Amino acid sequence: MTELENGLRKAFRAKASQIMPPPPPLELQPLPAPDPAARRGSGGFWTPLRQRWLIPMAAAVAVLAVVAAALAATSALTPRRKPRPPAAPIQINVPPYYVALDSQRPPSSYPEPVATATVRDTATGAVIARITPPSPYNSFAAVSGATDDRTFVLLAKAPPDPFTGVTPERFYLLRIDPRAPSASPRAVLTALPASDIPGGKSASELPLGDEVGPIALSPDGSMLAAILTRNEPGKLAGHRIEVLDNYLYLYDLRTDQTRIWVRKVCGSCKLASLGNQAGLGSGHPGLVNLSWTADGKSLAFISGPGVTQLRLLNLSAHSNNVQPASTPFAIKAPVSHWSQAVMTPDAKTVFLNFNYVTGYAVTAGLMRYSAATGRLATINTVPLILPDRRAAGYSNSGPLTANTILWTNYDGSKLIVADAKPGHTVGVYSGSHYTPLPWAADAIDAAW
Amino acid sequence: MEGDPLDNAGALEVADPAPTMPAVNDTALRAEDAAAAVGALYQATAVGLIRLAYVILADRQAAEDVVQDAFCNLFRRWDRLSHVDGAEYYVRVAVLNACRSALRRRAVRSRRVLYELPAPSVEAAVLGGEERDELIRAVDRLPQRQRETLILSYYLDLSDGEIATLMGVRPSSVRSARHRALETLARNLKERS
Numbered sequence: 001m002t003e004l005e006n007g008l009r010k011a012f013r014a015k016a017s018q019i020m021p022p023p024p025p026l027e028l029q030p031l032p033a034p035d036p037a038a039r040r041g042s043g044g045f046w047t048p049l050r051q052r053w054l055i056p057m058a059a060a061v062a063v064l065a066v067v068a069a070a071l072a073a074t075s076a077l078t079p080r081r082k083p084r085p086p087a088a089p090i091q092i093n094v095p096p097y098y099v100a101l102d103s104q105r106p107p108s109s110y111p112e113p114v115a116t117a118t119v120r121d122t123a124t125g126a127v128i129a130r131i132t133p134p135s136p137y138n139s140f141a142a143v144s145g146a147t148d149d150r151t152f153v154l155l156a157k158a159p160p161d162p163f164t165g166v167t168p169e170r171f172y173l174l175r176i177d178p179r180a181p182s183a184s185p186r187a188v189l190t191a192l193p194a195s196d197i198p199g200g201k202s203a204s205e206l207p208l209g210d211e212v213g214p215i216a217l218s219p220d221g222s223m224l225a226a227i228l229t230r231n232e233p234g235k236l237a238g239h240r241i242e243v244l245d246n247y248l249y250l251y252d253l254r255t256d257q258t259r260i261w262v263r264k265v266c267g268s269c270k271l272a273s274l275g276n277q278a279g280l281g282s283g284h285p286g287l288v289n290l291s292w293t294a295d296g297k298s299l300a301f302i303s304g305p306g307v308t309q310l311r312l313l314n315l316s317a318h319s320n321n322v323q324p325a326s327t328p329f330a331i332k333a334p335v336s337h338w339s340q341a342v343m344t345p346d347a348k349t350v351f352l353n354f355n356y357v358t359g360y361a362v363t364a365g366l367m368r369y370s371a372a373t374g375r376l377a378t379i380n381t382v383p384l385i386l387p388d389r390r391a392a393g394y395s396n397s398g399p400l401t402a403n404t405i406l407w408t409n410y411d412g413s414k415l416i417v418a419d420a421k422p423g424h425t426v427g428v429y430s431g432s433h434y435t436p437l438p439w440a441a442d443a444i445d446a447a448w
Numbered sequence: 449m450e451g452d453p454l455d456n457a458g459a460l461e462v463a464d465p466a467p468t469m470p471a472v473n474d475t476a477l478r479a480e481d482a483a484a485a486v487g488a489l490y491q492a493t494a495v496g497l498i499r500l501a502y503v504i505l506a507d508r509q510a511a512e513d514v515v516q517d518a519f520c521n522l523f524r525r526w527d528r529l530s531h532v533d534g535a536e537y538y539v540r541v542a543v544l545n546a547c548r549s550a551l552r553r554r555a556v557r558s559r560r561v562l563y564e565l566p567a568p569s570v571e572a573a574v575l576g577g578e579e580r581d582e583l584i585r586a587v588d589r590l591p592q593r594q595r596e597t598l599i600l601s602y603y604l605d606l607s608d609g610e611i612a613t614l615m616g617v618r619p620s621s622v623r624s625a626r627h628r629a630l631e632t633l634a635r636n637l638k639e640r641s
Contacts, residue, residue: 004634005602008587011580012603015506016499023494024512028483028523357483 020160020167094407094414094428095149096122097178100446101140114139115444117154119176119187122448125438128178129187133157137170142212145447146221147294147345150176152447153217153224154189169212171224173253192224192253216290216299219345224251225290225299248301248322250315261313261322294345294410302341303328310341310350331369333376342405348372349412351379353403361387364402366417379429380420407448416448482526489535490519497543503599504547506588514550518542541614548592586636587629594629597622 101115117131117140133140137156145152151173158168171192180186213227226249248261291300297316303309309328317325329350331341340353350369355362362385368377382402385391406426407416415429416437426439426446494515501511518539522529529535587595593615600611601622608619615622 002630004630004637007580007583008598008602008633011583011587012503012599014580015503015584016603019495019499019502019508019511023490023498024516026487026490026494026516026519028486028520 094122094409094416095145095448097128097149097176098122098407098446098448099143099145099152099154099174099176100440100443101143102440102442103444104442116140117143117174118440119178120440121178122437125440129176129185131174131187131189134172134189134191136168141169142215143445143447144215144217144224146217147219148221149448151217151221152176153192153215155212155215155226167211171215171251192251193256214289216292218292218296219294220296222252222254223296224253225249225292226251227290227301248299248313259320261320261325289340289342291343291408292345293343293347298347300329300341300343300347300350301326302338310343312343312347329369329371330374331376332374333367333369339401340405342408344408344412345410346412349408351405351408351412351415352376353405355384359387360389361385366403366405366420368412379415379432380417380434382420406446418446482523485535486519486523486526489522489539493536493539494519497540500540500599500604501543501547503603504544504596505550506584510550514543514546518546537614544596544614548596551592582640583633583637586633586640589636590629590632593617594625594632597625598629598633601626 098120100118100120102118104114104116116133118127119129119131120127131140131154133156137158139157140154141157142155143152152175154172154174156170156172160167173190173192174187175190176187177184178186211228215224215226217224228247228249250259250261252258289302292298293300293312297314299313299315300310301313301322303311303322310331311322311326311328313322313326319325329343331350331352333352333354338352338354340351342351343349344351348371350371352367352369353364354367355364357363361383364382364384365378366380366382368379369375370377380403384402402419404418405415406418408414413430416426417429418424418426418439420427420429420434421436424439424441424443425436426443427434427436497515497518498508498511501514502508505511505514521542522535522539526535529538587598590598596615597611600606600614606614608622611622612619
C-alpha cells in the first residue's frame with residue numbers, strides 16, 4: 001500500500017466519520033395497492049423526505065399565524081380579564097412529581113433535539129425547577145426515576161467531536177425537593193463519577209464511540225441499567241457492514257462498580273435470520289424498554305427486532321451472557337413486533353405497544369399481558385393513518401409516539417401513557433378509564 | 449427454549465384479542481414482516497450507507513435522502529426480492545446509482561467543479577485536515593468511474609470482484625480505473641505542491 005493509498009483511506013474515513021449514529025428515522029409508507037394505471041414518480045411515496053416533512057410544518061405555521069393574528073385582534077378590542085384561578089388538582093394515585101425533557105427545537109429535527117429538563121407537578125403541570133445541562137454538555141437525552149419520586153438520573157450529551165465523531169455523554173444524579181423554600185435549591189444535580197462515558201473509572205469497559213440507549217433506575221435508586229450500542233465491523237451476506245452491537249451496562253451508584261452483560265450479535269449474520277442481528281433493547285433512548293422488578297434483583301429487556309422477546313434477566317446470575325441468564329415471557333401477541341414492552345414491578349403484567357397495518361390504515365395498539373394467565377387484553381387502539389390515507393391527528397413525531405408507556409405502578413393498575421388521545425397528550429389509565437394530565441407542548445420524554 | 453419456564457408453560461393459553469382489535473390479514477402481516485426486516489436492515493446498515501453516500505456527495509442531507517429512498521424502494525419491492533440475502537447488496541447498489549444520479553443533476557446545474565467542500569476549520573488545519581481535504585478535492589475532480597473505484601476500494605475495502613459486481617463492469621476495468629485514478633491523483637498533487 002503506497003503513501004497515497006494510505007492517505008486516501010484516512011481521508012475517506014475522516015470524512016465519513018462526520019456522520020454519526022443514530023441515523024434519521026426510517027419513514028416507510030404503507031404499501032400501496034397494485035394499480036397498473038399508476039404512474040411511477042407521481043405519487044406522494046416518491047416525494048423527497050424533506051418536502052414531506054415540510055408540508056405539516058407549513059400547515060402548522062399557517063395555523064399559528066392565523067391564531068396569533070386573531071388573538072392579537074381580540075386582545076386589542078376587549079378589556080383584559082382577570083386571570084382564571086388555577087385548576088383544581090387532579091385526584092389520582094400517581095407520583096406527584098415528574099421530570100420532563102423539553103425540546104428546544106422541533107422533535108423531528110435531525111440531529112437529535114436539544115433538551116433541557118424541568119421538574120413538574122403531575123396534577124397541575126406547574127414547573128417546580130428548571131435544569132440545564134452543565135457545560136460542556138448541551139442536552140439531556142434520557143431520564144429515569146426511582147420509586148421515591150425524589151431521585152432521578154439524567155443522561156447529558158455534548159455535541160459530537162467534529163473529528164472523532166464521538167458524542168461525550170455523562171450520567172447525572174438529580175435529587176429534587178419540591179417543598180423546599182424558594183431560597184433553597186429544589187433540584188440538585190450531581191455528576192456520577194464512574195459513568196463518565198468515555199473516561200471515568202470504567203473507561204476500559206466503555207470505549208470511545210459507545211452510545212447510551214434506554215436507561216432505567218432501580219426502584220430504590222441504587223442501580224442504573226442502560227443499553228449501550230457500539231458500532232462494529234461485521235459481514236452481512238458476504239458484504240462488510242457496520243453492525244450495531246448492544247450490551248447491558250449496570251452501574252452501582254453506592255459502590256461505583258459496573259457490570260456488563262452481552263449478547264454477541266452477528267457472529268455469522270444472514271439477513272434471513274434477522275434475529276441474530278438483534279441486540280438488547282430497542283427504540284429511542286427515552287423509551288422505557290428496561291423495567292426493574294420491585295426487589296431490584298431482575299430486569300426485563302426487549303430482545304429484538306426479528307424474534308422479539310421480552311426477557312427477564314436474573315442479575316445475580318454468574319454468567320455475563322444474557323441468553324442463559326434470562327427467561328422469556330411467553331407473549332403470543334397477534335403482532336410479533338412491538339415498539340415497547342414494559343413489565344410491572346411485580347413481574348406479573350406486561351404492557352405492549354405496537355403498530356399494525358391493515359390495508360392503508362396504520363393503528364397503534366396498547367395491550368396488557370398477564371404472565372399468570374397468558375391472557376392479552378386491549379387497552380387502547382389509536383388510528384395513526386386512516387384507511388383513506390389521511391393522518392388521524394394523533395401526535396406521531398419525536399420520540400413519544402402514540403401509546404408510549406411512560407410509567408406503571410407496582411401491579412399495573414395505574415399506567416401513564418403519552419399520545420393515547422389526539423394531540424400531544426399524556427394521561428393515566430386506571431384499568432380502561434382514562435384521565436388526562438397537564439402536559440407541556442414541548443415535552444419529548446418524562447419519568448415519574 | 450431450555451430453562452424457560454414461562455415458555456414451556458402449556459397452561460398459558462392466549463385468549464383472543466378483544467373485539468376492538470381489528471383482524472390482521474395476511475397482506476398486513478406480510479407488510480409488517482417486510483417493514484420489520486427492512487427496518488432491521490436499516491438499523492444495521494444505514495449509518496454506513498449514509499457515510500458512503502456522504503463521501504461521494506459531500507452533502508449530508510442529500511446522503512440521508514438517498515439512503516431513505518433506497519430503503520423505501522426496497523420495502524416497496526420486498527415481495528419481488530428473489531432472496532433476502534441480496535437485500536443489502538440491492539440497497540447498496542441503489543445508493544450508488546442514486547448518488548450517480550444526484551451528481552449528474554448537480555453537474556447539469558453547474559458546469560464547473562462538481563462541488564466544493566466547506567472551508568476547513570482551524571482545528572482541521574491543526575490536525576492536518578487541510579491535506580485530507582485537498583486530497584478529497586483532488587478525488588472529486590476525477591471522472592465518476594475512477595472516483596467511485598477509489599471510494600469502494602479505499603473506503604469500503606472491497607475486492608476488485610466485489611467492486612466490479614457493484615458497478616456492473618469487469619474486474620479488469622476496475623483495476624484499470626484505479627490505476628489511472630492513482631496516477632492522475634499523484635500527478636495533480638505533485639503539481640500543486
